[in-house]
Amino acid sequence: MTVTTSANGNVSAATASAAASAAATAEAAGPQSITMAKALNTAMADAMRADSSVLVFGEDVGRLGGVFRITDSLMAEFGEERCFDTPLAESGIVGMAVGMAINGMRPVIEMQFDAFAYPAFEQIVSHVAKMHNRTKGKLKMPMVIRVPYAGGIGGVEHHCDSSESYYAHTAGLKVYTPATVADGYRMLREAIDSDDPVMFMEPKKLYWSKDLVDLDALRAEHDAGTSTEGRAAVARPGTDATLIAYGPSVPTALAAAAAAAEEGRSLEVIDVRTIVPFDDETVCASVRKTGRAVVIAEAHGFASVSSEIVARVQERAFHYLAAPIRRVTGFDVPFPSPKLEHYYLPSVDRILDAVDDLQWED
Amino acid sequence: MTIHADRPVPETAVEDQAADVRRKFGISVEDYMLPARHQIQMVNPDGTLRSKEEQGTEPGHEYPTPDDAELLAAYERLVVGRRVNDQNSALVRQGRMAVYPSSHGQEACQVAAAMCLSEGDWLFPTYRDAVAVMTRGVDPVEVMTIFRGDWHGGYDPKEHNVGIQCTPLTTQLLHAVGVAHAAKLRGENTVVMAMCGDGATSEGDFHEALNFAAVFHLPVIFFVQNNKYAISVPLSHQSVAPSLAHKAVGYGMAGERVDGNDLVALLAVMDRAVKLAREGSGPLLIEAHTYRMQAHTNADDATRYRPESEVAEWQAKDPLTRMKAYLTDKGLLDDDANSRIADHAEAVATQLREGLGEDVPVQPMDLFKYVFSKPTPQLKEQSELLADELAREEGAK
Numbered sequence: 001m002t003v004t005t006s007a008n009g010n011v012s013a014a015t016a017s018a019a020a021s022a023a024a025t026a027e028a029a030g031p032q033s034i035t036m037a038k039a040l041n042t043a044m045a046d047a048m049r050a051d052s053s054v055l056v057f058g059e060d061v062g063r064l065g066g067v068f069r070i071t072d073s074l075m076a077e078f079g080e081e082r083c084f085d086t087p088l089a090e091s092g093i094v095g096m097a098v099g100m101a102i103n104g105m106r107p108v109i110e111m112q113f114d115a116f117a118y119p120a121f122e123q124i125v126s127h128v129a130k131m132h133n134r135t136k137g138k139l140k141m142p143m144v145i146r147v148p149y150a151g152g153i154g155g156v157e158h159h160c161d162s163s164e165s166y167y168a169h170t171a172g173l174k175v176y177t178p179a180t181v182a183d184g185y186r187m188l189r190e191a192i193d194s195d196d197p198v199m200f201m202e203p204k205k206l207y208w209s210k211d212l213v214d215l216d217a218l219r220a221e222h223d224a225g226t227s228t229e230g231r232a233a234v235a236r237p238g239t240d241a242t243l244i245a246y247g248p249s250v251p252t253a254l255a256a257a258a259a260a261a262e263e264g265r266s267l268e269v270i271d272v273r274t275i276v277p278f279d280d281e282t283v284c285a286s287v288r289k290t291g292r293a294v295v296i297a298e299a300h301g302f303a304s305v306s307s308e309i310v311a312r313v314q315e316r317a318f319h320y321l322a323a324p325i326r327r328v329t330g331f332d333v334p335f336p337s338p339k340l341e342h343y344y345l346p347s348v349d350r351i352l353d354a355v356d357d358l359q360w361e362d
Numbered sequence: 363m364t365i366h367a368d369r370p371v372p373e374t375a376v377e378d379q380a381a382d383v384r385r386k387f388g389i390s391v392e393d394y395m396l397p398a399r400h401q402i403q404m405v406n407p408d409g410t411l412r413s414k415e416e417q418g419t420e421p422g423h424e425y426p427t428p429d430d431a432e433l434l435a436a437y438e439r440l441v442v443g444r445r446v447n448d449q450n451s452a453l454v455r456q457g458r459m460a461v462y463p464s465s466h467g468q469e470a471c472q473v474a475a476a477m478c479l480s481e482g483d484w485l486f487p488t489y490r491d492a493v494a495v496m497t498r499g500v501d502p503v504e505v506m507t508i509f510r511g512d513w514h515g516g517y518d519p520k521e522h523n524v525g526i527q528c529t530p531l532t533t534q535l536l537h538a539v540g541v542a543h544a545a546k547l548r549g550e551n552t553v554v555m556a557m558c559g560d561g562a563t564s565e566g567d568f569h570e571a572l573n574f575a576a577v578f579h580l581p582v583i584f585f586v587q588n589n590k591y592a593i594s595v596p597l598s599h600q601s602v603a604p605s606l607a608h609k610a611v612g613y614g615m616a617g618e619r620v621d622g623n624d625l626v627a628l629l630a631v632m633d634r635a636v637k638l639a640r641e642g643s644g645p646l647l648i649e650a651h652t653y654r655m656q657a658h659t660n661a662d663d664a665t666r667y668r669p670e671s672e673v674a675e676w677q678a679k680d681p682l683t684r685m686k687a688y689l690t691d692k693g694l695l696d697d698d699a700n701s702r703i704a705d706h707a708e709a710v711a712t713q714l715r716e717g718l719g720e721d722v723p724v725q726p727m728d729l730f731k732y733v734f735s736k737p738t739p740q741l742k743e744q745s746e747l748l749a750d751e752l753a754r755e756e757g758a759k
Contacts, residue, residue: 055547081547087577092536092570099540102519103484104548119566126530127537134514134526137732172733195735230739277738 039184058110129172152205162299179250181211203248238268241292246272301329387422409687425630445707467655470681474628503717535571561592581639610647622650
């Protein structure tokens, strides 16, 4: 995977339109280099073609194609009834989606930016997550709430929160976060198919990451019912220690593993993929094999998904551990301004330092 | 499913609406949206019919009187509703139910909200709308499950198109909007009744729901039961708008206020609203002036925040005695009908007493059953833990 985020990571109109034109590239057969943005866009278009109850709505998702252009051309292809802009109101978007799901639709809604979703928190926590439970399974909530999240794009305040822990802590929500272009397609299709509500956390800094993928092969995989839910991926095999990462931290973990390899240390990288449900099996099998682990996440470490992962691994693989599990996370501070985020985000060096601390015998 | 990409969305919704209003009522769109100067009231508190001039109607706000059969059927539901309220309150006092937010005094609103809908329509109630839910046809005991405490909801929302009773304030108004929007996209003729109280109009979701419904031009009737208090806080602390019905105008929809203890006026206003919404006039807001005669719930002491004299004043406006006097006067209600209706109400009360008195065993494993439709490994693990504990408990007996 090549990460093409620019050095300062700023979302300029130029990068956004580059992503858009990449998304609009005519499809050729066989493997081709596409962005995560294009993979997500294609997943929605394919799902809408397959099922007319799939609707896409939110703020600016129509004519503009979303501020990140992830919904580019959907309104043009499917019409204003199936891809439309709403008034500017997040609770309204989610609450209306609840009603649409009650009445036979499969809404895919966009929250535009992580911190913009907070006005909708009550609808998400009290209704999206609980409707199935409150009605003893009589009403299902087949909806996807897409949240562009996390940092690395040099966004101004309230544009870069890592809000996954709030959702993961809420019973009744599934939480997916893709880290690769292919998973962007696979996991969004699967989220749309799911009868359970999915918080689909899209790492914004990876929107412009490119990879060689074969869309037709991915479609065939989807049609065959291949599942990523609850299945972590071994992003890079290794033997000495395990780096456990998800979403935006996966490329950083891979870069750290590549750097460690140059120093002769073999690190395995696990991409969690779905935070809820969590794949204890794959993660713990890796830690049992390597005996050492570092958990990496952009979100604050305190009371977080990363804390949960450490606790789960320690409960299941304690006797295999040669050292305490370390975490490399964001500091427990509000997400910093663009010129400071570099000091906040887990970096390759910070990960390598944590790996060095794993009580090696040599 | 018939959603077509080529169905045009009108660019000129505002102009269309103005033309539509002029054609239908011969008034400007502003006059159409503004509530009539006075609340619509058809029957006086003593049961006498008001003259046409006194009813509060104006051009564009005229309401045909409901027919006799509808009025009689509604009265029967009113009596049943009162009996249900009082029975449930008694069950709480006896410790048979955790809590019951009574709508004693507001039964006319409850009955009218449910009766004006057709079978395929939807109703989204609050926690205080048990009588409306029952009037819609949901089994009375199932309606009360939430308050008995064996599950959060007790009925299948799809069986009678009734949303689950909602405790968070106003959130269900947006669900109503979503149901209406989905129906509209499929070309279905569904009207959705979204109910809330006066306090709920202060919540953000009230604003978002009304705005969405208006922007998407959806057949939703927002029905505000203004019972004057949000637990202890009076209406004057919720809003200084001329009336809650006036809030409609800001969203581009019509508002109307009606005497919420006058079943005749309620039915007339609601029937017309449903008809307009079904014909494509978009959403409407109806504010009913009524009064919560009892406390918010049994945990509340209403004497701390409202004077006895105010309660007595509303006692004189009771919807039941008013409707009974009106129908008796009209010759529609005789002793036979009265005793038949009383028997019916008593039968429902008995059903509630028996159903709620029954000790329904809860199923511990149900805890895990309805979290997801496809359970996670984590929940499977936790359910095995509980199953083990239960097996050990069973073994120890």
